[in-house]
Amino acid sequence: MRSFKCPSPRQTLIAGLVALALCSLITLDKPLASIRLQRRPHSRASWLFPMPATGFRANSWQDVNSAHMRTLIDCTERGTCSANQTKVVIFASWDFTYAIEGHVSGENIWANSVMDALDELGYTYFFAYNHHQLADRYRMLGDLVRIVIAQSPLVHDCIRDPNCIKSPMNLLGVPLWKIFGFEFWENSYMPHPLGKPWTLSPANYRNGNFFLGYTVNRTCNNQAVVPHTLREHRVFVLAKRLSYFFENSYQWPNIDYAHPPHALHDLTFVGSIWNDTAEEEKNVPPSPQIPAGILNLNEANLDADEFYREVAFSKLLLGIGSPPLSPSPYDALCLGVPFLNPVMRWDKNNPENRTAWWTQHDGFKYEQEPYVYHVLKDPNTTMRTQRFWEAIERAVSTPIERYIPEDMTHLALVSRVSALVDTDWRSRAEKLVEAWRGSGDVSARFALYF
Structure with a gap:
């Protein structure tokens, strides 16, 4: 009888990425900022994401998703991923998809700055247009996802949906401690359940929010x-x-x-x-x-x-x-x-x-x-x-x-983005929940989402 051999971690990762690539990634026909893609033949990624040999430019945020998936599968298969490439950020925010489209509101300028910093640092990111897509992206990428940056309403949409948030009934859901509210204003009308450190701000309001900031460089x-x-x-x-x-x-x-x-x-x-x-x-x-x-x-x-x-x-x-x-x-x-x-x-x-x-x-x-x-x-x-x-x-x-104020320079922004992605937020959230438990605060119920 032939014995069963457990797949290696790399094989498991490739299989998961391929499965995600085959899932239905939505299609909206809207022109977005172009991103030049590289063609790398003779890899599994090229089978899943065929493209012209030269001169191809992505023209949708869905194409950006595909390009990043292609690159992630390719480097994983070849063993050539850079230090941060397998650290994934998911954007569940219209501010980011509209920024790719070329919109120039304050929120879109902020979003573009964050994406520029992630690109420079070598992280991989994907877009989700709603909390249902967020759940799908996270279910397939799992522990590769370091953080989710979401519009405040989408944070709460995910929390309310048992098919999105992680719980004893949905172990492949998104842990609450990984989700950050992308909030342009000083005080969110839909506060994050874990408090202000999980609310990202474009300016240093000195109110306890995580000051992410942006730059106009x-x-x-x-x-x-x-x-x-x-x-x-x-x-x-x-x-x-x-x-x-x-x-x-x-x-x-x-x-x-x-x-x-x-x-x-x-x-x-x-x-x-x-x-x-x-x-x-x-x-x-x-x-x-x-x-x-x-x-x-x-x-x-x-x-x-x-x-x-x-x-x-x-x-x-x-x-x-x-x-x-x-x-x-x-x-x-x-x-x-x-x-x-x-x-x-x-x-x-x-x-x-x-x-x-x-x-x-x-x-x-x-x-x-x-x-x-x-x-x-x-x-x-x-x-x-x-x-x-x-x-x-x-x-x-x-x-x-x-x-340019010092805390709004490009270098300052890159440093804060790196800290956001690489901080051990789970430990911070666990300490917070333990403190709630000790005080008898009903908020301790959020321990279920770890």
Whole structure:
């Protein structure tokens, strides 16, 4: 009788990867950022993922999944995987799939930065469009998956689905401690059950979240810093939508942009503002207009290159209250243009207590002049107007060089991404659950998900 021989770990891994490749990976016909793929014939991977010999470019995030699977199977079969290549990250977040499509919201810029760092570090990543796909990806990749980065709603979708989350009834499910919420805002409306360390943030809110951050190096470093003497004597107003000027968050309704004080008599204000006031539920007056004194450069949003050029030829980027947490001030600083950051709320007894500040961009709360100028929204409109113009005058008369805050540099981001993937999160979660048990906290029920 022929004896049964257990497969080797490598054979088991190859079999699992091949099985995953044969599973139904969804198909959506949307154009995405192209990624050049290499053709390596004479391997199992080439049987599963045939492609032209030269010049092929992936044009969907599903193609990226296939390319990464091909490479992972190929290096595993050949025994040539790099140090981090068999460490897998799964993205269960639309911010990442939209980023691959070419969207440029703040969330997409953050997602692109994370993917750039993972690429540089040599990790492998895959996309899942919903928690059902997440469950399928994880079921086949298992222990290769170091972490899952998921939209907060998808974190909870997985927790609620017994076919997704790991439990005594689903031992191949995703362990809760591997799932991290990808949350752009400081406070998630759907908090992670394991607490703030399992919530990733784009800015250092100093609130206990895992500060992952991002960088604008990939775009702004390609732009030259315009010498201060060659710039126009103007301020670029950060306001993509006309409706921003009619929201409660608008900070400067008292400012007459058309008539600055005598010391700034030749200063102008420009912006790129599109009229979105026809959209539903916009609380605006009839025939809304851009405030007098602001020249609209384009009634549609500028494309990226035009935006960089117009900001680079300005002496200040002016925040008006919205949009919050925009990456644009980082772009401006990288172009040598300071940012005026409105402070909407603060400790009236200690105005300099920045931990109590609520600003348009809390990522800049602790930055100082001449890079970021903070102006408190004083209830006394005379005082508020005075502070506004004084900050403007200091900013436009004080040149700065290209500036990227240290914790938003590319090297800092890469270091944090590496720490996120390689930290022993299971041990941290186990200690947390033990502490809950010791205190009688009902949250100890999450021990079931280990």
